[in-house]
Amino acid sequence: MNENLRSWRFDTKTVHLLGERTGDTSFVPPIYQTSTFQLKSAKEGADYAISLHPVRFYTRWGNPTTHILENAVAELEEGERALAASSGMAAISTAILTAVKKGDRIVAQKTLYSATEQLFTEILPNFGVSCDLVDARDPEKVKKALSKPARLLYLETPANPTLDVVDIKACAEIASEKGALVFVDNTYATPYNQNPLKLGASVILHSATKYLSGHFDVTGGVIVASRTFIEKAWKTLKIFGPSLSPFDSWLIIRGLKTLALRMERHNHNAMKLAEFLEAHHLVENVFYPGLPKNSKHSVAKKQMRGFGGMLSFELKGGYKAARKFVESVKLARLAVSLGGVETIVEHPASMTHGMLSEASRRKAGISDALIRVSVGIEDVRDLLDDFDRALHQG
Numbered sequence: 001m002n003e004n005l006r007s008w009r010f011d012t013k014t015v016h017l018l019g020e021r022t023g024d025t026s027f028v029p030p031i032y033q034t035s036t037f038q039l040k041s042a043k044e045g046a047d048y049a050i051s052l053h054p055v056r057f058y059t060r061w062g063n064p065t066t067h068i069l070e071n072a073v074a075e076l077e078e079g080e081r082a083l084a085a086s087s088g089m090a091a092i093s094t095a096i097l098t099a100v101k102k103g104d105r106i107v108a109q110k111t112l113y114s115a116t117e118q119l120f121t122e123i124l125p126n127f128g129v130s131c132d133l134v135d136a137r138d139p140e141k142v143k144k145a146l147s148k149p150a151r152l153l154y155l156e157t158p159a160n161p162t163l164d165v166v167d168i169k170a171c172a173e174i175a176s177e178k179g180a181l182v183f184v185d186n187t188y189a190t191p192y193n194q195n196p197l198k199l200g201a202s203v204i205l206h207s208a209t210k211y212l213s214g215h216f217d218v219t220g221g222v223i224v225a226s227r228t229f230i231e232k233a234w235k236t237l238k239i240f241g242p243s244l245s246p247f248d249s250w251l252i253i254r255g256l257k258t259l260a261l262r263m264e265r266h267n268h269n270a271m272k273l274a275e276f277l278e279a280h281h282l283v284e285n286v287f288y289p290g291l292p293k294n295s296k297h298s299v300a301k302k303q304m305r306g307f308g309g310m311l312s313f314e315l316k317g318g319y320k321a322a323r324k325f326v327e328s329v330k331l332a333r334l335a336v337s338l339g340g341v342e343t344i345v346e347h348p349a350s351m352t353h354g355m356l357s358e359a360s361r362r363k364a365g366i367s368d369a370l371i372r373v374s375v376g377i378e379d380v381r382d383l384l385d386d387f388d389r390a391l392h393q394g
Contacts, residue, residue, distance in 0.1 A: 010192060014256055014258070015257055029250065031065050031246050031250045032063050035060075036058050037058070053230075060241055061234075065253070066243075069249045069256075070082040070083060073206070073256075074224055077196075077204050078195055081224070083234055084249060085220070085237060086248075087209065087219045088206065088208065088221040089119070090237075090242035091207070091222055093119060094236050095205060095233055096124070097236050098233040100129050100151050101129075103128055104129050104130075105131070105151060106130070106132070107131070107145045107150045107153050108131055108132070109155055109157075110134060110136070111364040112154075112160065112185075114353045114356055116154075116156070117133075136171060137165070137296060139171055139174060142171050150180045151180060153183070155171060157194075158308060158310065161312050161352065163288060164287075164365070165299050175200075182200060182203070183201070184201040184205070185205045185206075187206050188338075190206075190211045190308070192305070193307070193308055194303060194304045204224040205221070206222040206224075207339075208252050209221070211262070211338075212256060213256075215251075217251060218248045219248070265377040268380070270373075270375040271307065273311065273373070273387065274286055280391060282321075282392075283314070284315060285314040286313045288312075289304070290306075309375045310338060311375065314369040314370050318369045319349065321369065322347050324393060325390050326347050326371060328389075329390045330390070332344060333345070334346065337374070339374060341377045343373065343374065345372070346372050348370055349367070349370060
């Protein structure tokens with residue numbers, strides 16, 4: 001690894017650290033599109049079979065292309081090691097199953113990505129793992145929840161889709177006193193805007209499908225943690241098998257090279273759009289941590305370098321007005337997912353979080369009038385024109 005790497009700034013790292021390979025002079029990392037690797041001897045095969053995370057043995061166990069990606073994300077998050085998986089939920093599930101066992105308890109914030117909540121409330125209880133949801137915006141509520149033994153505290157900040165912000169450092173200090181691990185889904189913020197490990201988190205999770213790749217053309221996930229935890233997580237992933245394919249690894253590597261440039265524009269456009277919506281007479285509420293009026297702006301300002309490309313807002317007129325808006329945009333597109341260069345909108349109550357019960361959505365703060373926006377990198381003036389026109393379509 002280049003000795004200058006540690007002194008490089010984030011933007012430089014995203015461009016150059018992906019070239020840190022041994023025995024290869026190509027500018028673009030090669031795709032090792034193979035399921036298996038030829039061995040020099042039976043002894044070499046035997047050694048690989050008992051080693052941790054070999055990258056030239058069998059691609060379910062590891063792959064050189066994927067290893068380049070893992071090293072890059074670990075460096076950007078300032079973590080010891082990383083492990084890639086075939087989707088964000090594969091990464092989350094692998095990390096959780098590595099950490100918990102029958103009889104353990106999880107404390108998680110009440111507003112989460114819907115599939116994560118379903119993992120906690122519908123899947124894990126079948127295996128003897130319980131989960132309590134708490135309003136983690138209030139550290140005192142986290143402290144109360146952790147007064148009972150818990151294996152881990154799970155946070156997602158900013159949260160999907162309400163943009164709730166949690167004070168990572170405050171919650172991590174409480175969890176540390178109680179002996180609980182702290183998992184943070186950093187998908188919305190990205191390492192460009194926030195580094196949870198530096199705030200006391202134990203494990204960082206990413207849906208690399210989103211900002212890390214940035215082009216809506218791949219699914220993937222990444223776990224970043226200590227060397228010890230990643231070695232344990234690798235054993236879990238090796239057995240369950242949600243390995244990231246070499247080509248998908250290469251696509252995310254390509255996306256990472258422009259992460260800093262994209263996030264700079266995402267941050268800028270989202271702030272401008274949030275300010276526009278906040279002043280609009282047809283908008284009831286705007287949820288974006290960069291707005292000074294946001295209840296958690298001071299916390300976000302303390303732990304984030306930028307406020308991200310995601311925002312949500314509630315329209316006057318409720319469910320009908322929200323559905324009408326998402327069907328009226330022309331430049332923005334109606335779709336699920338997030339983090340790409342194009343702006344997309346969606347209606348959580350009927351789409352991404354529609355599988356949750358109404359009571360669960362209400363508890364999480366997801367109203368029928370809520371619209372989630374993944375703000376792209378277009379000229380923001382065109383976005384403002386598009387949103388203004390769509391708002392008046394109602």
